[in-house]
Amino acid sequence: MKAFDVVVIGAGPGGYVTAIRASQLGMKAAIIERENLGGICLNWGCIPTKALLKSAETFATLNHLKDYGLKAEKIDFDFSAIIERSRGAAKQLNGGVAYLMKKNKIEVIEGTAKLEKGSPAPEVIVEKKGGGQETLTAKHVVLATGARAREVPAIGLAADGEHIWTYRHALTPKACPKSLVVVGSGAIGMEFACFYRTLGAEVTVIEAMDRILPAEDAEVSAAAQKSFAKQGIKFLTGAKVEKLEAVKSGVVAKVGVKGKTETLTADKAIVAIGITGNIENLGLEALGVKTDRGHVVNDDHGKTNVQGLYAIGDVAGPPWLAHKASHEGIHCIEHIAGLKPSNLTTPIPGCTYTHPQVASVGMTEAKAKEAGHKVKVGRFPFSANGKAIAAGETDGFIKTVFDEKTGALLGAHMFGHEVTEMIQGFALAITLEATEAEIMATVFPHPTMSEGMHESVLDAFDRVLHT
Ligand SMILES: Cc1cc2nc3c(=O)[nH]c(=O)nc-3n(C[C@H](O)[C@H](O)[C@H](O)COP(=O)(O)OP(=O)(O)OC[C@H]3O[C@@H](n4cnc5c(N)ncnc54)[C@H](O)[C@@H]3O)c2cc1C
Numbered sequence: 001m002k003a004f005d006v007v008v009i010g011a012g013p014g015g016y017v018t019a020i021r022a023s024q025l026g027m028k029a030a031i032i033e034r035e036n037l038g039g040i041c042l043n044w045g046c047i048p049t050k051a052l053l054k055s056a057e058t059f060a061t062l063n064h065l066k067d068y069g070l071k072a073e074k075i076d077f078d079f080s081a082i083i084e085r086s087r088g089a090a091k092q093l094n095g096g097v098a099y100l101m102k103k104n105k106i107e108v109i110e111g112t113a114k115l116e117k118g119s120p121a122p123e124v125i126v127e128k129k130g131g132g133q134e135t136l137t138a139k140h141v142v143l144a145t146g147a148r149a150r151e152v153p154a155i156g157l158a159a160d161g162e163h164i165w166t167y168r169h170a171l172t173p174k175a176c177p178k179s180l181v182v183v184g185s186g187a188i189g190m191e192f193a194c195f196y197r198t199l200g201a202e203v204t205v206i207e208a209m210d211r212i213l214p215a216e217d218a219e220v221s222a223a224a225q226k227s228f229a230k231q232g233i234k235f236l237t238g239a240k241v242e243k244l245e246a247v248k249s250g251v252v253a254k255v256g257v258k259g260k261t262e263t264l265t266a267d268k269a270i271v272a273i274g275i276t277g278n279i280e281n282l283g284l285e286a287l288g289v290k291t292d293r294g295h296v297v298n299d300d301h302g303k304t305n306v307q308g309l310y311a312i313g314d315v316a317g318p319p320w321l322a323h324k325a326s327h328e329g330i331h332c333i334e335h336i337a338g339l340k341p342s343n344l345t346t347p348i349p350g351c352t353y354t355h356p357q358v359a360s361v362g363m364t365e366a367k368a369k370e371a372g373h374k375v376k377v378g379r380f381p382f383s384a385n386g387k388a389i390a391a392g393e394t395d396g397f398i399k400t401v402f403d404e405k406t407g408a409l410l411g412a413h414m415f416g417h418e419v420t421e422m423i424q425g426f427a428l429a430i431t432l433e434a435t436e437a438e439i440m441a442t443v444f445p446h447p448t449m450s451e452g453m454h455e456s457v458l459d460a461f462d463r464v465l466h467t
Contacts (some may be wrong), residue, residue, distance in 0.1 A: 012039020
């Protein structure tokens with residue numbers, strides 16, 4: 001029986017980062033992975049989708065060459081080469097994680113883990129990929145088993161891989177569908193909707209809430225919907241799928257909208273209605289581990305109700321984001337090591353890599369008001385930003401929400417070109433508890449899209465310069 005200080009189950013951005021930090025802190029660490037190092041993020045999520053979206057965005061730019069005074073003939077794409085490029089990016093990063101594990105002397109065990117009673121932490125039994133079983137003991141076990149697409153088989157919202165897809169199928173199809181229904185307008189649904197629409201598919205997005213990207217500020221949702229509709233994406237909001245059925249020619253969706261049932265047909269459907277934690281077949285019930293709606297319940301340091309067992313990342317609940325998983329993992333292992341890690345209440349930025357992009361951090365205006373804040377709100381449109389005009393990327397705006405009394409930045413919401421690269425500025429401001437005075441006193445380089453961040457803050461305090 002091999003003994004470790006810490007055994008991490010799952011090698012996604014939560015698990016592998018936890019293992020690296022454990023090794024840096026002098027712990028003897030092992031990591032168990034049943035599929036691919038890098039988890040969903042590197043293999044089936046963040047990275048391959050961004051590779052697809054880069055191809056789509058480049059194709060869209062080529063189709064607007066005239067706007068830039070340029071000419072080219074016969075602009076086309078090779079769909080299988082686009083998919084191959086995306087898989088190549090995933091493979092490269094998967095290899096990168098293997099290198100990092102070796103460099104940090106972390107023992108990697110390929111196989112499927114489950115837990116059994118043990119002390120001071122549960123024992124870890126691994127069914128090895130190559131055959132055979134191995135039992136590991138550790139002082140601490142960190143569950144980082146991630147999540148998978150949520151499905152509702154009772155109404156047909158379940159993948160068959162042929163006509164009805166989850167994100168996994170949508171990342172590796174043989175051909176670009178001519179028509180597509182996307183169920184769910186969160187980040188995953190909207191990224192696929194934009195990718196396939198840019199390559200020419202007829203796309204209809206069905207959203208149960210009354211607006212798309214419902215977690216975002218209402219003004220961002222409205223601007224995004226308008227912009228994507230201009231690109232030809234159709235939307236049914238306040239609409240519930242009553243039944244999704246695969247037929248010979250594709251899919252048929254019965255959708256309840258405003259008391260009526262509409263019937264949609266398409267080549268393919270993508271089910272993007274959220275995700276659910278990988279909590280099954282881990283032996284959690286026998287150990288009495290508390291779970292809630294598909295996720296493991298943990299405390300402020302990642303600890304579960306079972307001695308020596310921690311849970312971090314997607315398996316521990318929302319927000320289901322790679323950087324949240326890594327942040328939680330680092331906090332958890334530093335706490336185990338007896339350090340005083342930065343707290344877990346830091347706001348987590350969220351990004352959607354459509355074109356234009358969506359990025360936000362902190363509270364929406366509605367949430368800030370709900371929480372009892374009297375707010376001051378600033379807005380700045382990219383149509384008044386020099387760099388945006390020069391780049392031909394004027395769609396979108398930046399909105400900032402401040403507490404009127406203290407001047408604390410409560411939230412920032414952006415829609416526009418490459419805003420995912422800018423949101424970090426506001427995340428840093430919130431982490432440093434900046435007020436409007438410090439952001440106003442900060443010099444933003446010219447010409448940049450980021451000047452819009454400054455102007456949005458100035459606008460909140462009636463000092464905007466360029467509108
Ligand atoms: C299409 C898509 C796009 C996304 N885009 C973004 C994005 O742009 N930005 C962002 O921040 N997030 C994005 N996400 C979310 C992001 O991928 C997840 O939040 C992140 O991967 C969670 O990390 P994790 O370590 O908690 O779990 P995962 O990455 O899910 O890793 C868990 C690992 O555990 C392994 N495992 C599970 N059970 C066992 C077991 N019993 N034994 C051994 N191994 C096991 C799994 O095989 C998996 O590799 C996206 C997700 C999807 C699906």
